[in-house]
Amino acid sequence: MTAQATIETRPSTVDSPNSDTLIVFDDVSKFYGEVLGVNRVNLQISSGITSLVGPNGSGKTTLMNLMTGLLRPSSGEVSVLGLSPSDTEQIFRKIGYCSQFDSFPRGATAREFIEFYLLVHGYSRQETAAMAQEALERVSMVDAADRKISGFSKGMRQRVRLAQSIAHGPSVLVLDEPLNGLDPMARAEIIRLFRQLADAGMYLIISSHILHEVDMMSDTVVLLHNGYVVAEGEVHGVRDEIDEHPIQILITCDRPQVLASRLFEHEHTIEARVHDDRKGLFVKTRRPDDFYLLLNKVITEQGLQVESVSPVDDDLNAVYQYLITSDRMQN
């Protein structure tokens, strides 16, 4: 991966002498019949946390399934630490995959579920018992280990799947939306666990469509859109790009003209437009945190009656739209 965080549409050339230490996508395309999954993806992923970010249908899960051999590329090649995903006997000793599929064997407890599949790896019963226990400890599920999974909350089931994917001690961990369904405390714990695993030299490939989570935990990000890699790089650079993206906020209040004139006194307000019905104001700002502080101050000083404050386009698609547009303009 490049150290810079420029938003550039590549195909970058995959030509590394150290492919044994990288996860490599070499001009990989995947089509589902006529439908595009991913197109001409060239990536080299090194150790640490790499996040695949994109809206639904952008190709995140397809990339993960290609990496783990659940799908085969229509063209191009994938290799994980020098191994082909079709070499199932070797590669799955190195890979753990926590997929999005929320399914479990019926009637199994968390411990049984993990032990079942460790036995399929070929480990002995004693080994599987110890490995399952360790994995359950890592995701703080020991207390519930002997309860049936069918009675678990979504967050607990997510943790069990995570435990199952790390139980055999893989060096590559692929996680498809691993924070879905977790409460904030559990999210923080799991993010900390990811950080620790990455610091220990593991490769973590995580998909997410929640940008601030990606920002918190990733070393590098790969931005996907409609099956194409639109940007890749260190997370800080991409974050800066995102930070520069002005967000639009709608404020419904009794005197929008007064509010507009006050907001314009500050340089981070780049646009303020009174709504046609004169009951609201559209504001564009590059620094939402500063803007909200200023807004509170103006409301108090002017005694404004504010009905609502809502971001108009503060979602991932808007950010993507911005990134893709800026990418086109640069090229």
Added chain:
Amino acid sequence: MSSTAEITEATEANVDQSKAASVRPTSWALWVRQTLAIVRLEIRKNFLSRRALLLYLIAGLPIVLLSMLAIFPPPTDELANFNELSQVYAAVYGGLILRTLIFFGCAWVFMNLFRGEVVDRSLHYYFLAPVRREVLVVGKYLSGLLATIVLFSITTVGSMLILYFWLFPAESQSFFFGGVGTGRLLSYLGVTILACIGYGAVFLIIGLFFRNPIVPGLVVYGWEWINFLLPPLLKKVSVIHYLQSLVPVPMSEGPFAVLVEPTPAYIAVPSLLFFTAVVLVLAGLHIRRMEISYAGE
């Protein structure tokens, strides 16, 4: 959560362990161990899951029916005469147990081995394990075989013993312990086992190749049922032809049947086993290239 130091240490140990495991030699011993693990896991599903209820119903049906027949015998000459019982059982076995119940029981179990996991969205757990996919086919097939053989053997033996001992206890004693009864029972048992092997292979491959296996399953059912009408060469392209060649008391196929000599056991048994081996190889080749995309299932 564990402390950072503990986790780092454990992870490094695991990475080492992963490396050690990755150089573990591929061996028959490992494949056998993995196969047994798959069989154990699948057996539990085959016997204890909700899907198993239908199998129990199918396998238990003849025992229930024949028990009813023994308790409330209809006023027919066949059931009043011990010498006619072998024909009665041949009809029950050939018409109900073999052609219908074992057929549909195997269809249910073997088609669900892979298709059921796709529907349940759980096949990826196997596909993400470091196991040869061919080993997975063998393990799943053996588990299906174990389930169907156990249940339909009980059906075969149970229904025959109920029919004989309930209606004619004294004659049946000498028939089974001093006559040809035990030999016939074992022959029927052998045919049952071969039926599970043969139909199991057919439905394993149908479940692997077809997204909706019901239509091809019914086509096979139709083909097996009209076997008695087929010309001699086409008869041999079926499982039922070889099984019928092996039953100890042939069942009458009616006035329109195209009669052919039964295939001798020394050809029928290897033919069924060879067919099964070919099907397993095909299944192994297919599953190596199989992708998992649960969307649209």
